[in-house]
Amino acid sequence: QKEVEQDPGPLSVPEGAIVSLNCTYSNSAFQYFMWYRQYSRKGPELLMYTYSSGNKEDGRFTAQVDKSSKYISLFIRDSQPSDSATYLCAMSYSPGATNKLIFGTGTLLAVQP
C-alpha cells in the first residue's frame, strides 16, 4: 500500500463548477500537506500548503486537512479552463534530517469551456 493515495482521474467538469480533489494517507507522522499544480511537460507549481489540521483559503482555492481521518482535500471554486492540469497532493514530516515530499499519483483535471 502506498503512503499517499490519490485517484488519478481523469476528472472532467464544466466551466464554473466546484471541483473537489482528495488524497488519503497512512502515515500519521505527516505534518505538512501541500497541493501542487502541474501543467503538461512542466514542473509542479506550489498552490497551497497547510501545517497540521485545518482549512486554508487563497482566492478560488481552499485546502482542508483532517488528520483524524488522514484525509486532505482541495476545492476549486468557479473553475476555469486554465485550471486544466494535473493536481498533486504532497506530504512531509516535521523539518529535520529530511524534508522530502511524498507525492500522490496526481489527478488529471479537465475544465470544459
Next chain:
Amino acid sequence: GAGVSQTPSNKVTEKGKYVELRCDPISGHTALYWYRQSLGQGPEFLIYFQGTGAADDSGLPNDRFFAVRPEGSVSTLKIQRTERGDSAVYLCASSQKPGPDTQYFGPGTRLTVL
C-alpha cells in the same frame, strides 16, 4: 526573478551509457532536491542537499545513481550504465531554507533510454 533551471530539457541515450543532468537552483537557495517522475506517477524523492552535503540520499535507487553539489549551488545528477527503466522526468527543486513548504521545482529533464 529566475526560477530553477535544468539542462538539458531532453536527453536520449542508449542502454549502458553514462548521463549527467544539471540543476541550477534559485540564487541564494541553500536546500536542493532531486525527484524522479515516471509516466502517470507523482514525483519520487531521490536526494536532498543542504549546502554542499547530501543530507538524505535514501531515495537513490541503487549505486548507479550519484549526485554532487560541490559549491553549494549547481547540482549534477549522474547515472551510470543507464537502463531502460531509468527513463523518466528528473525534477530538481530548491528552497531558501530547509522545509517542505517552500520547494520550487524546475521544468525537469526528460530522460529516454533506448
